[in-house]
Amino acid sequence: MQIHIEPISKSRIDQVDFDQLAFGRSFADHMLVAEYANGAWQSVKIQPYGPLEYQPAMMSLHYGQSIFEGMKGYRGKDGSIQVFRPEENWKRFNKSAYRMCMPEVPEEIFLGGLRELLKLDQAWVPAKEGCSLYIRPFMFATDEYVGVTPSTTYKFIIFNCPVGSYYSKPLRVRVETEYIRAAKGGVGFAKNAGNYGGSLFATQNANKDGYDQIIWTDAATHQYVEEAGTMNLMFVINGALVTAATGDTILDGVTRKSVMQIAQDWGMEVQERQLAVKELIEGIQNGSVTEAFGAGTAAVIAPIATIGFEGKDYDLPERKDSDFSVRVYNEINQIRLGEISDTRNWVWKV
Ligand SMILES: *Cc1c(COP(=O)(O)O)cnc(C)c1O
Numbered sequence: 001m002q003i004h005i006e007p008i009s010k011s012r013i014d015q016v017d018f019d020q021l022a023f024g025r026s027f028a029d030h031m032l033v034a035e036y037a038n039g040a041w042q043s044v045k046i047q048p049y050g051p052l053e054y055q056p057a058m059m060s061l062h063y064g065q066s067i068f069e070g071m072k073g074y075r076g077k078d079g080s081i082q083v084f085r086p087e088e089n090w091k092r093f094n095k096s097a098y099r100m101c102m103p104e105v106p107e108e109i110f111l112g113g114l115r116e117l118l119k120l121d122q123a124w125v126p127a128k129e130g131c132s133l134y135i136r137p138f139m140f141a142t143d144e145y146v147g148v149t150p151s152t153t154y155k156f157i158i159f160n161c162p163v164g165s166y167y168s169k170p171l172r173v174r175v176e177t178e179y180i181r182a183a184k185g186g187v188g189f190a191k192n193a194g195n196y197g198g199s200l201f202a203t204q205n206a207n208k209d210g211y212d213q214i215i216w217t218d219a220a221t222h223q224y225v226e227e228a229g230t231m232n233l234m235f236v237i238n239g240a241l242v243t244a245a246t247g248d249t250i251l252d253g254v255t256r257k258s259v260m261q262i263a264q265d266w267g268m269e270v271q272e273r274q275l276a277v278k279e280l281i282e283g284i285q286n287g288s289v290t291e292a293f294g295a296g297t298a299a300v301i302a303p304i305a306t307i308g309f310e311g312k313d314y315d316l317p318e319r320k321d322s323d324f325s326v327r328v329y330n331e332i333n334q335i336r337l338g339e340i341s342d343t344r345n346w347v348w349k350v
Contacts, residue, residue, distance in 0.1 A: 001108055003032075003116050006047045011123070018126055021164035023298065024134065028124035028160040032113045036103050036154040044109055046117055049159055059151045060140035066193040067096040068138035070297050071254070073118060073160070073350075075127045076338035081118055081350040083135065084297075084336050086111060088254045093137060096190035101150040102139060109156065110137060111348075117158055118350045130165025134298070140193075166298055170305030170319065173228055174211040175277055176202050177310075181227065182249035183219035189248055196230065203229065211308055213294070217277060218249065224274045231294030231302060232256035235280070236324050238288050240269035255295040255332075261344065262328050277309060284314045292316050293325045301329040 008029045016026045027049045034044040060066045069089045076082050090111055094104040114135065118125070125133045137158045141151030179202035181195065182188020188195060206214045213229040226244050227233050232253040234243045241263045246252045260270050283289035284307065294302035303325055307314045319326065334340040335347065 001041065001044055001106075001112075003113060004043065004045045005116070005120070006045065007120065008048045013123055016162065018128065018131070018162065021126070021131065021162055023163050023166065024161050026162055028121040028133070028162065030117055030120050031157055031159040032117045034105070034109050034113065034156040036156070037152065041103075041106065041109060041156075044113055046113075046120060052155075054142065055144040057144045057146055058141070059143045059145055062146070063141070063148050064192065064194040065100050065102055065141035065151055065154075066138070067093065067100055067102065067140075068136060068191050068193065069093045070191075071135045072163075072297055072336075073125050073133040073135055074336050075125045076347075078338060079127075080338070081122055081125050082336070082338065083114070083118075083348045083350070084332075085254050085258070085346050086114065086135075086348050088257070089137070092191070092252060092254075093139075096192055097139065099187055099190045100192050102141070102154060105137075105139065105156050114158055115350055117160070121160055122350075124160060124162050126162050126164075128165075132163055134161040134163045136161065166300075168299045168302045170303040170316075171212040171228075171294070172210065172306040172308065172313075173213045173215050173304055174206045174209065174308035175225070175310075176206070176214040176216055177222040178202070180219040181216040184248050186219075186248060189246065189251055191251065199230070209308075215307065223276055223278070225277060225280060226250060228294040228302075228304070231296035231299070234259065234293055234295055234325075235275065235283075235289055236291035237271075237283055239290075240271050241324070242271045242273065242275055244275065245272040253296060255297055255300060258332060258346065259295050259301075259328050262331055263324070268324070280307070281309055281314055284316060287317075290317055291323055291325050300332055301325050 011029050030046050031049045032046050035042045071086050071089045073083045139156045142153045143151040216226045218224045244250050263270050292304040
């Protein structure tokens with residue numbers, strides 16, 4: 001498929017302070033825009049990042065056919081541009097699309113288009129330690145129609161944000177036992193926009209009570225832990241890595257998958273299973289739960305310091321350099337930057 005390129009006349013890169021990058025507030029010069037109509041992808045363009053015009057009756061605004069992905073590009077030690085496992089994001093994007101009755105995006109548009117876009121916007125990939133280019137592919141329904149039915153036209157867009165190092169101080173999280181993120185038979189496994197809108201209220205309530213994030217529990221009983229905000233949730237219990245198995249309600253995270261693979265390669269036991277809140281709290285109290293952390297592209301690993309449950313706070317042990325979560329973060333970081341050899345073939349070169 002031919003990609004039509006309309007380059008910017010003047011880069012905006014001088015206006016961005018690369019020493020003070022807030023997450024998701026700066027946008028690279030170009031974006032990729034592909035249009036779907038009449039049962040096929042019609043055109044793929046790379047054009048200056050900027051506003052698009054739509055009708056008030058655009059269906060995605062009303063009925064939520066809107067999905068996205070998130071991955072990161074890095075500047076390797078040798079200056080080359082590379083992306084961490086984007087094929088996994090492409091596959092997951094198409095699973096989300098299928099569930100939301102949207103067309104699949106072919107590899108040549110998703111990954112082929114990304115390659116061309118990154119070639120043009122290379123200068124926007126920060127070189128500074130800990131910084132990266134956050135890549136945001138998304139697709140939404142564009143029919144002008146008031147009616148609940150799948151749209152017949154869609155736009156697929158990719159834009160990029162240079163982002164700073166995402167230092168997250170160990171989090172205070174609260175176990176949520178009233179609101180839910182996902183239920184069996186629902187769309188929790190898909191990265192569709194509505195999941196995130198629906199999660200805001202519970203998170204806002206937790207923020208008011210002094211917690212950074214919430215731990216979602218299962219919709220039916222609220223007895224089992226599922227995810228931490230928009231990250232997968234992982235624990236080290238009696239030396240084993242424990243995380244919820246994927247299914248309708250768990251997002252199949254690329255970071256989660258990578259952490260599990262490294263743990264296995266290091267000879268650590270990995271358990272994908274239900275974890276009861278009760279077992280978790282007892283485990284923190286008796287010392288068998290030694291680490292708790294979120295796993296996701298933005299922070300990679302977000303350590304958890306405190307878990308609140310039924311009005312009481314339970315503290316995890318202080319973090320040490322020998323912790324699994326610290327070592328696995330360093331391993332992933334070194335693979336991404338090309339500092340150690342990529343034996344698992346995770347790095348995708350532009
Ligand atoms: C994106 C996301 C994750 C993490 O997935 P990664 O592929 O590791 O970035 C976890 N949970 C939810 C709900 C998410 O949306």
